[in-house]
Amino acid sequence: MTNLIRRIIDLYIDGFRNMTVGKSLWILILIKLFLIFVVLKLFFFPNFLNSNFSSDEERAQHVRTELINGNK
Amino acid sequence: MNDLTSLVDWSRAQFALTAMYHWLFVPLTLGLSVIVAIMESIYYKTRNPHWLATTKFWMTVFGINFAMGVATGIILEFEFGTNWSNYSWFVGDIFGAPLAIEGLLAFFMEATFIAVMFFGWKKVSPRFHLAATWLTAIGASLSALWILVANSWMQYPVGMEFDPHQMRNVMNDFWALVLSPVAINKFLHSVLSGWTLAGVFVIGVSAWFLLKKRNTAMSIRSIKVAGWVGLIGILATLATGDGSAKVVSEVQPMKLAAMEGLYKGSRGQSIVAAGILNPDKKVGDNQDPFLFEISIPYGLSVLAEGDPDAFIPGVEDIINGISISPQGDTINNISYAERIERGKAAHEALRRFDIAKSEGDESAMLLAHSDLKKDFDYFGYGYFDSVDEAIPNIPMTFYAFHIMVILGGYFLLFYIIVLLLVYKKQNILKGNKWLHLLAIISIPLVWICSEAGWVVAEVGRQPWVIEGLMPARAAISNIPTSSVIVTFTLFAIIFTGLLVAEISIMLKYISRKSKETID
Structure with missing residues (x-):
């Protein structure tokens, strides 16, 4: 089992070490993931219901009010 | 433009931009993974090193595309939570369950087997490596299945009951959701269209090698595999498109009417092969819907119902709830x-x-x-x-549908000609630069065709986010329009920059390989 885990880790380490095209691509991927999960998610895409209401009951009530009022 | 319309339009524009951006990468992943798996299977069977070189080249291209598409779909989920919170809550676990399965499948299957596929050439046995390559292809399609099941539910909501206590739809029949005719057709149509797209991409890149007179043997090998995958893909896409038309006729007749610019239906309804819509045409007036049209008699009745005499309702018939039975009797449906x-x-x-x-x-x-x-x-x-508020944008749906169909017909012809040449007249294929240029130009065309298909599916079902239950205007969050404009602009700038950088990496790789001997 330990041997298998070691081989799996080696697979990834050697794979990343020997990449040719992948290096510049990985830099781009890391930039992209940073922009998506840190910049966009944290600062620009809050979950509207989770950040404005503290319980499911409140969220359901808000949506009910919104849908009843319809045209807003 | 009032504030609500503006907020709805910006939220829709942002979602459309993100989804279309995401779809630039997905179909190539779906199709190229199959092409690479077939190439590796040939290598596994023949142990011919030329097939190994061919496989490794396309596998790298696949890897670049996969990396380019990483996490682009996650932005859609952010938008659900921020811009479409009423919708997100209202759909409850129906949307959540398929997306959760997709997330698990995508993560475990793709992350595991892609690693073996790229890093495992000298680490695992050839048989295990081949299995990993196929499982990557299968995993990609299975991931797509769950997204498409969720989308299909929005087009045809089944298998649930609305609970006003929770204000959510609660799933009561998982299999009705997964096996709905919309889901089955959409899955097959989308995945197999990916085969068509990837086939054109591989042939186009190979044509560029032929134009440069480099790696000719590899290009011919690639064209053979891509030609067959693409031909099967386009034939199956056409067949499932036919299936989709029949389902749309049944569950979203307004979308079908918009696709055809059909205002008043009839029995033995013709289909418009090509045409220009009359921009002044309004629902209920007596103007001709077309400035110019080429029609095929009985075509729409056959396409939608499989019966040349069937009645196909137009926009006005649907609004008025009018239909005609096979016996010719007028039926009054709910208007x-x-x-x-x-x-x-x-x-x-x-x-x-x-x-x-x-x-x-x-x-x-x-x-x-x-x-x-x-x-x-x-x-x-x-x-x-x-x-009038329940009618989709007819010109956009009509033109997108016809662009998709005309290009689909072109790609069928394209594959037949390419396969004939590669097997019967290889010298023409190798030496004719006009053919090479045509194949290269076909690469952007196949993406236009693929994106147009989604425009038909999504614009044609407007104003609904959930057919009949929730229009876009009720689905959005109560947030300032300005915040959506900011995120729209931010997304457009960041991802255009990333797209340019990523495409340049792919082009540089292909260009570099054109100067090396792969085979």
Whole structure:
């Protein structure tokens, strides 16, 4: 089992070490993931219901009010 | 433009931009993974090192595309939570369950087997490596399945019941969701269209090698595999497109009418092969819908119903609830005016439920819930003041549909010619630079075709986010329009920059390989 885990880790380490095209691509991927999960998610895409209401009951009530009022 | 329209339009524009950006990468992943798996299978069987070189080249291209597409779909989920919170809550676990399965499958299958595929050439046995390559291809398609099941539910909501306590739709039949005719057709149509797209991409890049007179043997090998995958893909896409048309005719007749610019239907309805819509045409007037058209007699009746004499309703027939039976009798279905009335009754029942809930009046809640159930199928219509609001953008749907169909026909011809040449007249294929240029130009065309298909599916079903139950205007969050404009602009700038950088990496790789000897 330990041997298998070691081989799996080696697979990834050697794979990343020997990449040719992948290096510049990985830099781009890391930039992209940073922009998506840190910049966009944290600062620009809050979950509207989770950040404005503290319980499911409140969220359901808000949506009910919104849908009843319809045209807003 | 009032504030609500502006907020809805910006939210829709942002979602459309993100989804179309995401779809730049997905179909190539779906199709190229199969092409690479077939190439590796040939290598595994023949042990011919040229096939190994060919496999490794396309596998790297696949890897670049996969990396380019990483996490682009996650932005859609952010938008659900921020811009479409009413919708996200209303769909409940119906959307959540398939997306959760997709997330697990995508993560475990793709992350595991892609690693073996790229890093495992000298680490695992050839048989295990081949299995990993195939499992990557299968995993990619299975991931797509769950996304498409969720999308299909929005087009044809089944397998659920609305609970006004939770204000959510609760899934009561998982298999009705997964096996709905819309889901099955959409899955097959989307995945197999990916085969078509990837085939054109591989042939186009190979044609560029042929134009440069480099790696000719590898290019011919690639064209053979891509040609067959693409031909199967386009034939199956056409067949499933036919299936989709029949399903759309049944569950979204308004979309079919918009696809064809059909205002007044008839028995033995012709299909418009190509045409220019009359921009002044309005629902209910007597103007000709077309400035110019080429029609195929009985085509739409055959396409939608499989019967040349079948009645196909137009926009006005659907609004008025008019249909004609196979025996020629006029059938009065529920009109849009009545749907709006019943939708408003459903809203009123929900309002009564809300008051009863706040007062803790159980019997009034039960009565209101019962009344809500009676009219719930028309709940979304209650948001409209006039029937015009329930009609999609006909020109956009019509032109997108015809661009898709015309290009689909072109790609069928393209694959037949390419396969004939590669097997019978290889010298022409190798030496004719006009053919090479045509194949290269076909690369952007196949993406236009693929994106146009989604425009038909998504614009054609407007104004609904959930057919009949929730229009876009009711689905959005109560947030300032300016915040959506900011995120729209931010996304457009960041991802255009990333796209340019990523495409340049792919082009540089292909260009570098054109100067090396792969085979």
